[in-house]
Amino acid sequence: MPFRVAIFLILLQADFLFGQTSLQQIGLNNGKHKVGFLHYTASDSTRTYSRIYDYSNTKIARPIPISIWYPAHQNEEDSIPQKVLDYLRILKEEEEWEHLPDEHILNWFYYANTPANQNHLKEKTTACPKLAFANGKFPVVVYAPSLLASSIENFALCEYLASHGFIVIASPSRGTENRWFSNNGAKEMETQARDVEFLIKEVAQLTNANTDKIAVMGFSLGGPANILAQTRNKNIKAVVSLDGSERYRYPLLKKSPFFAADRVDVPYIHMAQKIIPEKVLKEDNIDPALNTKFDLYDSISKSRAFRLRFHDLTHSYFSTLGVLFQNRDKRQDKSDAEIMESYKWVSVYALNFLNAFLKDDDTALDFIENQPSDNGIKEGLISHTSKQPKRDAFSFQDFNDLAAKQHYKDLMELYLAIKEKNPSFQLPEGNLNTLGLQLVINPETSEQGIPVLSLATELYPNSANLFDSLAEAYLFLGNTEKAIENFERSLELNAQNQNAIMRLKQLKK
Known part of the structure; x- marks a missing residue:
């Protein structure tokens, strides 16, 4: 019987039905750049780590698998796009099952081994490995994935941003001591924040990276780690949160001696999942306050902040892997077409936010500040609120x-x-x-x-x-x-x- 890696999501999924989606149907319009992709493993010699399935007392320097998407040189005519399977091989490596045969990937990890999911593995992406960098300096986006997730969990969004002139760098979510998280949430959040900071140092080695223009972007548990990193790294100029769990794990953030709400002082956008139905709240024992409470947003006073709610998306579908592979929950999930459309708009909002605050693009800023209907988005798909920072006395x-x-x-x-x-x-x-x-x-x-x-x-x-x-x-x-x-x-x-x-x-x- 194959071993299945446990994954802990906010919402417990039940009564599944299989989805019919594809990268092409998501409909992301890439920018002018070809997309290059690099993946390698670095080591943080200041921390130790155990490979859990080696069953050894040996400690090694903390391995940091790194995925980088970047604007590539246009004249690479012989480039061959990666397939989704190539990304799943990275997932396999990051799960420390690097020798697992490819045919077992779907059985072994998170996703059902269905014909639809097998077809996803064959799909071509828009990224090509090891292309030459395009000329110029490009703003940087550091991506923090969800709980115990892979660096490539949001590969379509990362490719999309790279095609529009951003370097995106990511590493997997891993525990402090080994692959798994402990019960000490504050310690694990600090570990993820330190991984983000390691990536900031790593990307500075790229001559094409504009390290004066850095943003962090994270999904789910990557959200609070990014907030913590931003409050102590003033070279981070903007924060994108994809249903980041800083919305409902504010007490965890407050446990950090480095955190204070008034230190969140850069533009911030949080894109949240739909209202969770009462049936799901009861059956999955979820606090109803999750639908309305957002202490961090309410506490922010020094940054331009945007709060969006996507009424057709549940939590899992703020990532590429979720859209393509995640089983659907009949109690609340929308149709595949509706999920893909909303994921596209999540990506478009992320791009415009980053263009506005890392590239000083006034048109993109207008898009972010507009009501969704003014941007051609159908009524009822997205709710939008924002607030201006309170002006401090001139110092x-x-x-x-x-x-x-x-x-x-x-x-x-x-x-x-x-x-x-x-x-x-x-x-x-x-x-x-x-x-x-x-x-x-x-x-x-x-x-x-x-x-x-x-x-x-x-x-x-x-x-x-x-x-x-x-x-x-x-x-x-x-x-x-x-x-x-x-x-x-x-x-x-x-x-x-x-x-x-x-x-x-x-x-x-």
């Missing part, structure tokens, strides 16, 4: 970021412009003094410190300390005349300034 850091962009020129004009829009804004004397001196003593920014200290003396004309600092800055730069002038001004304000007294004696000898 000294905000001022300094703007000042640095203009190389600390015209600072009074900048200050007055900010003050007009933010009447309560103040530039603390001590901050200006410290910033000015820091800039002066840095050989790369020495000249930029003088305007900062000059602005400070204009705003605080009675501060002996500021004139003393400005004098020291001029002295550091070799302008003795200006140094004497400002030391004397400091003494006028404070006759007991011993530093100014000493400096003037030295300078006037």
Whole structure:
């Protein structure tokens, strides 16, 4: 009797009927790029791991199987597209059954060995292995899969994004110690977040990756891991959640010492499953609050946030493998055609969101902000809500970021412009003094410190300390005349300034 790997989904599936779907029928319109694909295994030497079916006490460096989809060179005429079976071979490897004969894949893992599923294995995809990268730099999407799932679980979406000019990198969902998750959810979430961070480091080695433009995207349990990674990695600029379980596992997120809702400060989109029918809630013992409660979204205050609900999709169908292979639940699942149409729109929304916030595409932003009917989507298919971030008081850091962009020129004009829009804004004397001196003593920014200290003396004309600092800055730069002038001004304000007294004696000898 073949061994079947257990998989734990949010919804327990029952009363199955088999689906009739295909990649072609999903109807994704690829972009201008050919899609290249790489798969290899890296190792994280900072963590140890056991291959569970080796039944050995041996520990190895944590293996990280990596799948990468990328925009490829257009002139690869001899390229041969992968088949779905090629992706399932990766699933086999990641499940640590790499020597399993191909004919047993459907029997051995998650999906029924039906004629329809056998036909899916023969389907051609749009990705070709090991093509040359297209010229240019491309934004990066780091994909985190669902609970214990493969790096390739959403291959059609990953190919689609790559064809539109994104590099997508993914690794499987694995436990901390071995292939399986323990009962310690917080530990396992941290492990998945660290895997995401490993991928960010890994993708930086690609010369075609624009690591200033990184987003994370995750399905189900990949969602909270991505949230955790974003709150401590400010190079992550956007978050796409495919029915991410941060919606209903908020208490798990709060267990992390790294998490705080106000640290979710980048654009965020969550695409949720349909309302779960009461019959399913009762029979599967699901908390009805899952249909309505979303503490994380309600708690987010510093990011542009979008919340969509897909009324024809249950949880499993936010992934390619789910759409193609997952058994249907007659109690709630829609028809195959309706599932494929909704999966297509999930992909389109993901693309437009990423175009809007990683490529600054105004048309894509309009699409994301529109009501679905304004985008040509039939009524009742998708619900859409969004919210703007609450504006914090303008900070000294905000001022300094703007000042640095203009190389600390015209600072009074900048200050007055900010003050007009933010009447309560103040530039603390001590901050200006410290910033000015820091800039002066840095050989790369020495000249930029003088305007900062000059602005400070204009705003605080009675501060002996500021004139003393400005004098020291001029002295550091070799302008003795200006140094004497400002030391004397400091003494006028404070006759007991011993530093100014000493400096003037030295300078006037």
